[in-house]
Amino acid sequence: MGDAWERLRTHARDDLLTQQSLSAVLATATLIVVLVVWYAWSTRALKALWRIPLRVLVTGTRGKSSTVRLIHSALLAGGIPSIAKMTGTASRELDTQGREHTTNRVGQVSILEVLETVHRNMKRGGPEPKAVVLECMAVTPDLIEFVSRRIVRPDVVVITNALWDHLEEEGTSLGDIAISLSLSLPGARLLVTSEHRVGTLAILRYEAALQVVDVDAVSGRDLPAGVLAGAPHAHPDNIAMAIAVAGYAGVGPATALAGIATASEEPLPVVAAACVIDGITWTYRDIGSVNDTDSLTPALEGAKAQMPDGAVVLGMLVTRWDRPLRAVQFAASVTPEDVDGLIIVGEPDILVRHVARRSGWTDDRITRVSVWGFGQPPIFRRLADLATRIAGERPRDIGIIAMENNHQYVADLVREKFYGADVL
């Protein structure tokens, strides 16, 4: 033992000022600097966030971003200075004066954006926010809980609905999806939802009861037609939820509605665009923001109604390799009764084609445009060939309805032809 101590002392004395010891000190300093800087930065944002008296976290499957905009406008109309953040493809921030700011992203979507929003707002000036409305960007259950518990600590949670989406993360049954979304509830006082399915709503109510959270289940169907006329572009359910949240904040329905009527819309293309290529008139409509097959029917019917009479309508499944279950869902859901032909872009295209065949598609009505595009004819010539095969002659009008996802390399190339490169 004495030898060991002596050895220890010798080591310590010999290594007091060496490359080894200083390297270790610098490495330790690196970790300390990283932690201290991050702690200071994040704590400042968190404290500022938690000082805001009303914190609303909006999660769910469909309509999150629109609902955030409506709630923000309703609260502003009620004299409550509010900030808001929408995430997803069209990531935007709204300040206390109702101005919209684009979130410039270099990298991936991250839950850290919430803290960045708070920091940016602190720099913007204007009245001190009394409410914050945040769209929950987390989809994995653990992360939803983390965002709610550790970051936002919401007073009000809005679960717009629980539909078939994000199956990879949230589960493969509506019950599982509802439970995953309910992980946003701990600590909240009120849950506002417009979930219509009785079974799923019961699960949400049960989870809320476990967390001692009041539930306000609303429906756009209950709103009078005159109310809906004030905001014709907003979904009735979203209006109902915004009125409910505003009511919690002490803003009356009439004032809230006046605000809702002024709310901005999502910067996504909502009308069809057309162009002429090689003598064919192409009409394009993007419903890629509809990511669940529950909501597909009205969106698809609406898009088809915008196609010219007699056009060969091609459905473009914009599949993503990291959302394979969504790809399977859409391939199973879209049939030849919906569109005349199918374009597959992205991966897993071979699996998608297999599922599409099981949904009644034949190979002559399907084409795939690969990511690489090596050795392939130009995209629009290939699509025209497909339409010709389907129609039996070269058509004068071809319609494309892009669905499932907004963005993918090939889909973006097609879309750019109609909207230019700067449209989301």
Add this chain to the structure above:
Amino acid sequence: MNALFEDPALFRLLLVLSVGVAFAVYTRLHLVGGGSVTGGYVAILVVTGQWSTLLGSALVTLLTLIIVRGFVLRFFGLPRSWQFTIAVFVGAVTTAVLAAIVPAWISLGEPLGLAITFGAFVIPGLVSYDVSHQGFPQTMLALGLVSGATLAICVPVFLLLQGLPAGSTDDVPFIQRIPTDLMPFAVIAVIVIGAVLRFSLNLRSGGFIGALFIVEFFSPEAFLAVGAAALATQVIMSLIEWRVVLSWRQRAMVALMLGALVAWAGLYWASAFGWLPAMEANLYTLSPLLATGLMAADMGRKGSDVLRTFLGTGLAALILAVLLWFTTTLGLAAGIGTLLVVSLGLIPGILALRAPRRAAERSGKMRLVELGRLTSPGSRSDGDPPPA
């Protein structure tokens, strides 16, 4: 190795610093450049002048990307964890093939070589996964920023430290236990074993290298020492997380840095105390630090914990040791055959992939049921009975 950078401590500093820079890049820009250690790996290759390895890694990354995106992902709708593992596996196999064709390409073995070899095999998969996930320019930007900033800080620091004595060294011989020519097989095997444990038994194996290092060191003491260091890291991480809000990725990076520092300090003081296994382990420049850090990171991951990580790493090391013994005794063909047998353990994990896919198809068909086109989500659109 460049004479300017002979001291292993400098490489340890570079590793920790590179993860710190990766943390900053991720936090500020939300960008990752192929996992947490790739920037450090590139920086080490640059300071040691291993340009052929760097070029080879870039080539393998490109090939891996083409194979995974161009073929594998077209057929299979896989969860991200599977896609990640497949990318790493394809990258490792491609590296092995390239190493067989051009033997001088990477320096296998040596104290620093174990980590560099491991990096050469694993990092192409990590980078190609991030390229798929976040885009080529973004991944290259992150990689460039991390490795560039690491070099910009480390090179002047290294030069400043040159005037100082290197520090005490332990007079023990370095013994490489996994034969150099078996290293590619060992790395591929540990990836397969890690996948079997993860997907069929839900166990983590210390970021693959944990098991490899334990087998290389070949002693239960190494396993216990690395495990104890990882556990200590996990305890400290719990205390940090009590006060500091960290996203999952930030947490993994901090755990990696902290684990590396705990291992570094632990090895130093245990060596100073005269513990022979620590002295021997201390000869490995980066492997014990990476093994500890990655084990600690695994302990805090979603769906994982201390026990699962301990069990997974221990089992992975045991299976790998048996496999390598088999291979050295009976030859490489027997080893590959045994590895194929081990890979059958993936079957439960593969079978488990079917249920979500079927559920997704059924949920898609619910729309057709609601529209009256189908009577049930199990029936085909053309009216055929549901498939068996």
